[in-house]
Amino acid sequence: MSLRGKRYRRVFSVLARHGFDDVVAMLSGNKLLHWLLPGPKASFDERERWVRLRMVLEELGPAWVKFGQILSNRPGLLPDELTEELSKLQDKVAPVTEQEAAKVIFDTFGKTTQALFKSFNPVPIASASIAQVHLATLHTGEQVAVKIQRPGIEEIIKGDLLLMRDIAVLMTRSKDFATLKPRQLVDVFEKSILEELDFEAEQGHLIWFGTQLADDKTIRIPRVFQELSNKKVITLEYLEGIKISQTGRLKAAGYDLKLIARNGFEAYFKQIFEWGYFHADPHPGNLLVLPGNVIGILDFGMMGRLNNHDRRALVEFIIGLGKDDTWRIVENMERLQGKEVEDRKELEKDVEQFILDFGSKSSKDIDLNEVISRGRKLIYRHNLEINPDLFLMLRSISLLEGVGMSLDPQFRSLEMVKPFAFGLLRKAVHPMKLLKSRTLMALLADMGQLAYSLPSDIRRIMDRIRNDQFKIQTESKATRQLAREVRIAAKRISYAIVFATFLSCGLFTELFWLKLSLLSAAAASLLALVFVRKV
Structure with a gap:
C-alpha cells in the first residue's frame, strides 16, 4: 500500500473508531468500506458527535488540530455547538527526545550543541506540535531560547495537506458540505501552516518588528541571533518575565x-x-x-x-x-x-x-x-x-x-x-499628510489643470461650432444636439468640481474644526464658482 493509501486508511480508521461511519461512507463513496476498517463498531450518542469530532482531530495530529482551530474562529460557518467544541482543541504533544533535538542542530549546523553553546538544557521549557524550545547559554554568557523544529514534521504536515485537498474535493460534491467552501478553507490553512513551518520567514518577522519597536518603551521583541538560526532552528534572546x-x-x-x-x-x-x-x-x-x-x-x-x-x-x-x-x-x-x-x-x-x-x-x-x-x-x-x-x-x-x-x-x-x-x-486626511501624498498631489494637479483649461477649451469648441469651423460630418440638427450635450457636460463637470470642493472642505471642518478649514472652504468654493461662471 502506498504512503498516501496508508494515510487514507488511518484517517478513515480514526473516523470509524469514533463513530463516524457515515462520514467514511460519504468520503469514500462506498457504504461497505467502513466494515473493512479495524476497530470496534460501537454505538454512540449523537449529542456527543462534536466532542467525538474534536477527539478525531486531536488523534490525527498537528495539522488537523490547527485546521480545527482555524474553523473555530469562524462562527456562522459551522453549527455553534461544533464551533464551541473546536475552540477547546489543544496543541499539546510530548517533546522529542534529547537525542532527536541534538540531531536537528547537528544536521543543520554541522556542529554539536556543546560546540555552539556554553550550556544547553536538554529538557524543553515549552513544547508544541511544530517545535519545542530549550534554554541555553552562549559562550558570551547571554541566555538564549533555542526553538527547534520537530524532526519530520514538515513532511507529515505536507502529506496531511494532500489528504485534506482530496477530502475537500469530495466534500464539494455533497450539497451539505459544498456551502462550507472546503477547498478555499484548505487554501487558507495551507498558507498559514506553511508560513509557521518557515523559520527563516519567522526570523524576518522578528527582526522587522524589533526594528520598528526599538524605541517603544512598552513593548519588547526578542533579538534574533542570526548566526545561530536557520530553516529548522531559531536562537533568540531569552526574555525572563x-x-x-x-x-x-x-x-x-x-x-x-x-x-x-x-x-x-x-x-x-x-x-x-x-x-x-x-x-x-x-x-x-x-x-x-x-x-x-x-x-x-x-x-x-x-x-x-x-x-x-x-x-x-x-x-x-x-x-x-x-x-x-x-x-x-x-x-x-x-x-x-x-x-x-x-x-x-x-x-x-x-x-x-x-x-x-x-x-x-x-x-x-x-x-x-x-x-x-x-x-x-x-x-x-x-x-x-x-x-x-x-x-x-x-x-x-x-x-x-x-x-x-x-x-x-x-x-x-x-x-x-x-x-x-x-x-x-x-x-x-491631515493637511500635511495630504500635501506629502504623491497620489493626492497628482490628482490636485490634474484637477487644477482641468479647472484652468476647461472653460477656454469649451468656449473654443462652441465658437468653432457656431462659426461652422467644427468639422463634423452630420446634419445641423445633430450639430445643435452635440452643442447642447457639450454644454450640459461642461456644467456637470463644473458642478462636480464645486461639489468635490465643498465635500473635501467639509471633511476637514468636521475632523479638525479649524478656522483655516472654513476659510479654505470659502476660498476654494468661490474659486470653483468663478470657473463655472466662465462656462
Missing part, C-alpha cells in the same frame, strides 16, 4: 495591570491599523510581562497582513458602527469584499438589526467577542468573500479582549477602538 495570564503573580510583584492591558491593545491597534502587518497569535502563552510594565511578545510564526485599502475600509466600518450608520457599514463591507453584495437590501436589514441590538448599549456593557461572533456570522450568511487575514485580525482582537479583561475586569476594548479609528482617519 511573568506570563500575562498569571495575574496573581503580577499583582504581588507590583505591576500596573490596567496600564499593561491598555498598552497591549494600543500596540496591536498600531500593528493592525497603521502598519497592516500584525502578530496574529496573541494568546496568553505568547505574552510576557517584563520589569517596567513592558510586554514581551513571543512566537512570530503566524502573521496577518492588511493592505491600505482594507485598513481604510475597516476604519470607516468601525466609524460607521460608532455612528449607527447603516449605509456606511454596508458600503465598507462591499469595499472589503471588492464587489457589490448580491442582496444589499437584506444585508442592510441585518446590519440595522445588528445596530439595534448593540447600539442601545454603552460600550462598557457590550461584549466584544459577541460583536465579533455576530459580525462573522453576518459575513457567512451573506456569502461575503473577504481577505482571510481579516479573520486572523478578528481572532487576535478577540484573544486580546480576553487578556485585557483578565488583567482589568473593567477593561473594554470598544472604548479604545472608536477614538483610535477617528485618530487614524484624522491622520489620513
Whole structure:
C-alpha cells in the first residue's frame, strides 16, 4: 500500500473508531468500506458527535488540530455547538527526545550543541506540535531560547495537506458540505501552516518588528541571533518575565495591570491599523510581562497582513458602527469584499438589526467577542468573500479582549477602538499628510489643470461650432444636439468640481474644526464658482 493509501486508511480508521461511519461512507463513496476498517463498531450518542469530532482531530495530529482551530474562529460557518467544541482543541504533544533535538542542530549546523553553546538544557521549557524550545547559554554568557523544529514534521504536515485537498474535493460534491467552501478553507490553512513551518520567514518577522519597536518603551521583541538560526532552528534572546495570564503573580510583584492591558491593545491597534502587518497569535502563552510594565511578545510564526485599502475600509466600518450608520457599514463591507453584495437590501436589514441590538448599549456593557461572533456570522450568511487575514485580525482582537479583561475586569476594548479609528482617519486626511501624498498631489494637479483649461477649451469648441469651423460630418440638427450635450457636460463637470470642493472642505471642518478649514472652504468654493461662471 502506498504512503498516501496508508494515510487514507488511518484517517478513515480514526473516523470509524469514533463513530463516524457515515462520514467514511460519504468520503469514500462506498457504504461497505467502513466494515473493512479495524476497530470496534460501537454505538454512540449523537449529542456527543462534536466532542467525538474534536477527539478525531486531536488523534490525527498537528495539522488537523490547527485546521480545527482555524474553523473555530469562524462562527456562522459551522453549527455553534461544533464551533464551541473546536475552540477547546489543544496543541499539546510530548517533546522529542534529547537525542532527536541534538540531531536537528547537528544536521543543520554541522556542529554539536556543546560546540555552539556554553550550556544547553536538554529538557524543553515549552513544547508544541511544530517545535519545542530549550534554554541555553552562549559562550558570551547571554541566555538564549533555542526553538527547534520537530524532526519530520514538515513532511507529515505536507502529506496531511494532500489528504485534506482530496477530502475537500469530495466534500464539494455533497450539497451539505459544498456551502462550507472546503477547498478555499484548505487554501487558507495551507498558507498559514506553511508560513509557521518557515523559520527563516519567522526570523524576518522578528527582526522587522524589533526594528520598528526599538524605541517603544512598552513593548519588547526578542533579538534574533542570526548566526545561530536557520530553516529548522531559531536562537533568540531569552526574555525572563511573568506570563500575562498569571495575574496573581503580577499583582504581588507590583505591576500596573490596567496600564499593561491598555498598552497591549494600543500596540496591536498600531500593528493592525497603521502598519497592516500584525502578530496574529496573541494568546496568553505568547505574552510576557517584563520589569517596567513592558510586554514581551513571543512566537512570530503566524502573521496577518492588511493592505491600505482594507485598513481604510475597516476604519470607516468601525466609524460607521460608532455612528449607527447603516449605509456606511454596508458600503465598507462591499469595499472589503471588492464587489457589490448580491442582496444589499437584506444585508442592510441585518446590519440595522445588528445596530439595534448593540447600539442601545454603552460600550462598557457590550461584549466584544459577541460583536465579533455576530459580525462573522453576518459575513457567512451573506456569502461575503473577504481577505482571510481579516479573520486572523478578528481572532487576535478577540484573544486580546480576553487578556485585557483578565488583567482589568473593567477593561473594554470598544472604548479604545472608536477614538483610535477617528485618530487614524484624522491622520489620513491631515493637511500635511495630504500635501506629502504623491497620489493626492497628482490628482490636485490634474484637477487644477482641468479647472484652468476647461472653460477656454469649451468656449473654443462652441465658437468653432457656431462659426461652422467644427468639422463634423452630420446634419445641423445633430450639430445643435452635440452643442447642447457639450454644454450640459461642461456644467456637470463644473458642478462636480464645486461639489468635490465643498465635500473635501467639509471633511476637514468636521475632523479638525479649524478656522483655516472654513476659510479654505470659502476660498476654494468661490474659486470653483468663478470657473463655472466662465462656462
